[in-house]
Amino acid sequence: MTDAGAAEAVRELEAYRAELLRYCYRMLGSYAEAEDAVQQAVVRAWQNIERFEGRSSLRSWVYRIATNVCLDALAAGKRRALPMDLSGPADGATPPGAPADGVLWIDPLPGGDPGAAVTAAESVRLAFVAALQHLPPKQRATLILRDVLGFSAREVADLHGSTVASVNSALQRARATLADLRASTGGLGSPAPEGVRRVLAERYATAFSRYDVEELNMLLHVDATLSLPPYAKWMRGVADVRSWLAGPAVGCRGSRLVPTVANGSPAFGQYRPCADGAGYEPWALQVVEFSGDRIASVTAFRDTARLFPLFDLPDRLGSEGLGSNRLGGGGELGFPD
Numbered sequence: 001m002t003d004a005g006a007a008e009a010v011r012e013l014e015a016y017r018a019e020l021l022r023y024c025y026r027m028l029g030s031y032a033e034a035e036d037a038v039q040q041a042v043v044r045a046w047q048n049i050e051r052f053e054g055r056s057s058l059r060s061w062v063y064r065i066a067t068n069v070c071l072d073a074l075a076a077g078k079r080r081a082l083p084m085d086l087s088g089p090a091d092g093a094t095p096p097g098a099p100a101d102g103v104l105w106i107d108p109l110p111g112g113d114p115g116a117a118v119t120a121a122e123s124v125r126l127a128f129v130a131a132l133q134h135l136p137p138k139q140r141a142t143l144i145l146r147d148v149l150g151f152s153a154r155e156v157a158d159l160h161g162s163t164v165a166s167v168n169s170a171l172q173r174a175r176a177t178l179a180d181l182r183a184s185t186g187g188l189g190s191p192a193p194e195g196v197r198r199v200l201a202e203r204y205a206t207a208f209s210r211y212d213v214e215e216l217n218m219l220l221h222v223d224a225t226l227s228l229p230p231y232a233k234w235m236r237g238v239a240d241v242r243s244w245l246a247g248p249a250v251g252c253r254g255s256r257l258v259p260t261v262a263n264g265s266p267a268f269g270q271y272r273p274c275a276d277g278a279g280y281e282p283w284a285l286q287v288v289e290f291s292g293d294r295i296a297s298v299t300a301f302r303d304t305a306r307l308f309p310l311f312d313l314p315d316r317l318g319s320e321g322l323g324s325n326r327l328g329g330g331g332e333l334g335f336p337d
Contacts, residue, residue, distance in 0.1 A: 029080035041066035092240030096231035112264030201266035221294035269313035
């Protein structure tokens, strides 16, 4: 490869960073680990760019490198999970207990396109990423490359160093596993279109900031879930979510919500009133996902010290908040683009 060709290839590699990050996130279930994997893959590609002979596309070549990095990482670690992967639903009237030690949790993905088509939104939502973690790593890569990213069976076979027949067999098994998971967990189907998501998110933020439990419950799908990583406790169904909001979670009354985007879906930084009455302190990152015209799940990640900086959320709100255009309960929300 000429020097000019190598320079152009390096520029093209940089253009793939964003999509590689989403790919590695789906593979690993962790935003931080995905960032590390992408950096490793790009560095390896830079170091070996002179060896790229053009027998495949540069995109396929760098995805092969990224896949190998992810497979190496997965060989050394435990499967990441959400609370519903660990146990059955719990009574909403009881406290969550102690955080679950030793569990590797699925992380939320900062950003994504809340206006994306339904199929694109499905590919990064938390339930789908958690389901992917049940697949053996090579099956996981095959399904993502074929069904999400649109690689051909021949491209995936070349990437894995295998045959088209083995790729098609792995894809069939992976699809069957995901279908069984959806059936066993009562999956709620595809996410709602962007317009519906935005309207529901506005109504949810307003109702939560007013702590209007009746309105919140009207927004929930009959089988909606509420989970609280790093606690293993989770709830399913309107009755238990109502019990949670009116019981153990009643201290959230008076919270303020700051809109953001996670996993391509509306999300909120939740701030609870400080005990001394001087403003609001970080409490949870709420990722709200939708099905049809109802809320399908709320996942409230409690690790605010780590997550709020990733989502560019303030470390504290003053007593005046951030203004009604940013907070639930006071007009239209300004979700980041």
